[in-house]
Amino acid sequence: MxxxxxxxxxxxxxxxxxxxxxxxxxxxxxxxxxxxxxxxxxxxxxxxxxxxxxxxxxxxxxxxxxxxxxxxxxxxxxxxxxxxxxxxxxxxxxxxxxxxxxxxxxxxxxxxxxxxxxxxxxxxxxxxxxxxxxxxxxxxxxxxxxxxxxxxxxxxxxxxxxxxxxxxxxxxxxxxxxxxxxxxxxxxxxxxxxxxxxxxxxxxxxxxxxxxxxxxxxxxxxxxxxxxxxxxxxxxxxxxxxxxxxxxxxxxxNATERRAGGKEHAEQAKEATDIRVVGDGWDTTLVGSVPAEMLNQQARFGDDEGRADADRRDGRPADVRGLLQQFGKQVTGSFGTGYVITTKVGTALITEDGRFAAGFVPEQVLIQALER
Missing domain, CATH: 2.50.20.10 (Lipoprotein localisation LolA/LolB/LppX)
Structure with missing residues (x-):
């Protein structure tokens, strides 16, 4: 190493x-x-x-x-x-x-x-x-x-x-x-x-x-x-x-277009709604939602035409929901069912209906933020 x-x-x-x-x-x-x-x-x-x-x-x-x-x-x-x-x-x-x-x-x-x-x-x-x-x-x-x-x-x-x-x-x-x-x-x-x-x-x-x-x-x-x-x-x-x-x-x-990330990024940003901050300081959590249908879209990891790369195991295109199921841990609660992805410094949770929470916090803090 x-x-x-x-x-x-x-x-x-x-x-x-x-x-x-x-x-x-x-x-x-x-x-x-x-x-x-x-x-x-x-x-x-x-x-x-x-x-x-x-x-x-x-x-x-x-x-x-x-x-x-x-x-x-x-x-x-x-x-x-x-x-x-x-x-x-x-x-x-x-x-x-x-x-x-x-x-x-x-x-x-x-x-x-x-x-x-x-x-x-x-x-x-x-x-x-x-x-x-x-x-x-x-x-x-x-x-x-x-x-x-x-x-x-x-x-x-x-x-x-x-x-x-x-x-x-x-x-x-x-x-x-x-x-x-x-x-x-x-x-x-x-x-x-x-x-x-x-x-x-x-x-x-x-x-x-x-x-x-x-x-x-x-x-x-x-x-x-x-x-x-x-x-x-x-x-x-x-x-x-x-x-x-x-x-x-x-x-x-111009600067306005750049800050918006261009038309494509601006349109993508519009898909996310109700984004808000829960908490402050070290346990700040970002909470929001995206249309549930976006979870079924193919993840765009491919070329400039937007074609998704094939899953290396079986040759199928990788979709966001599939990635969550493969790499996330399934959790349930009053918020419904979702998937948690954890790194050493942070955690993200996204539910099956498109709500999400993320922060430098443990899983329970995200769940509480979603339940508010």
Whole structure:
């Protein structure tokens, strides 16, 4: 078992398997001995981590994913070798993710965002309206990729800070940088599968260098993201320029279309109804419903024409209901009958009539959320 490089199962069987997208995190190399640093309070470290203006930098993020996802038929197991991340510290950034021999690239410069997939030789240009920073924060990343532990840390702190016990737990060396270890632990009233979240914050820049998610009953992180190497300083301007390669298919969208995910994704989103949030903090649960007939549709894991891949065991197309029966555990209650799919960090439940619940919580919390 190589702790620095793992296969990432790409799984998205509609809302039913949405729990599979609960995280994509990385295990950095370059961790070392504990440096000696001045004492700092947890509150001061949190505030500086979320508010500090980070300088220009370039670095590499590596992946360790121990979610324990099922090997679903028709889904590729992609091996992410590395993600290269660059920022000019102001209004431009670049993210390159290599999956085997292919690479996906996102280049943002001011109001313009380019995404490029080398496997398909296709590029997409998105032009943002005014107030680029605000709009950029709302802009979905291509493939929901994020190579910046800073973004992940900000999201985590926003979600669970008020329902956590926060402490500074020593120091660490990450990517040859001295860092403080910030630990967020659920308060006793929180019902969650997660034991703690640890963030390594650079001592000089206060930029998060590593974020690790630990679950109960394990010693190693279930999910982790961080830099294996990083250097601070001006980055070459050409990194933030992009020109589509010869022969590439190029499309353009405005920010509204991009945020909606295009017409196809917008139509799919309309199928989900009554989506609401139950609870808060660590035991937040997303509850909603989809038309029951969607459960009988073939899962679209195939080519661009939407043909489903064949089930590897008997050659039949894979449908969502069939996947639930194969990989989920059947449960019954006052909500009816449904199927539960569990990973190390989260759980999803979908009923036969199309209701669903998902969160970083045990099965019973989802059942209670559906019964409300």
């Amino acid at each position: 190589n702790p620095k490089k793992r296969a990432i199962t790409v799984a998205a069987a509609g809302t039913a398997l949405g729990v599979a997208g609960l995280g994509l995190i990385a295990m950095p190399a370059g961790a070392g001995s504990e440096p000696q640093l001045p004492e700092i309070s947890a509150e001061e470290l949190v505030e500086s981590a979320v508010s500090a203006e980070h300088p220009a930098f370039g670095g590499t993020v590596r992946v360790d994913n121990q979610l324990g996802l099922p090997a679903l038929p028709g889904m590729d197991s992609l091996e992410m070798d590395a993600a290269e991340v660059h920022s000019n510290g102001r209004d431009a950034s670049r993210l390159g993710v290599r999956d085997g021999n292919a690479e996906r690239t996102i280049v943002q410069n001011g109001n313009t965002v380019w995404t490029y997939d080398s496997a398909e030789n296709s590029a997409k240009k998105v032009t943002l309206p005014g107030e680029a920073d605000r709009e950029r924060d709302r802009l979905p990343r291509e493939g929901e990729l994020s190579g910046d532990p800073t973004e992940l840390t900000a999201t985590v702190l926003e979600q669970v800070r008020e329902t956590s016990t926060v402490a500074v737990d020593g120091t660490a060396t990450v990517a040859d940088r001295a860092a403080y270890e910030l630990v967020l632990t659920p308060q006793p009233t929180e019902r969650t599968l997660l034991r703690e979240v640890r963030v390594a914050v650079d001592a000089d820049t206060r930029m998060p260098l590593r974020l690790a998610v630990h679950t109960h009953g394990t010693t190693e992180p279930a999910l982790q993201v961080g830099f294996s190497d990083i250097s601070f300083g001006p980055q070459p301007a050409e990194l933030f320029q992009f020109s589509p390669p010869a022969g590439a298919t190029v499309t353009e969208e």
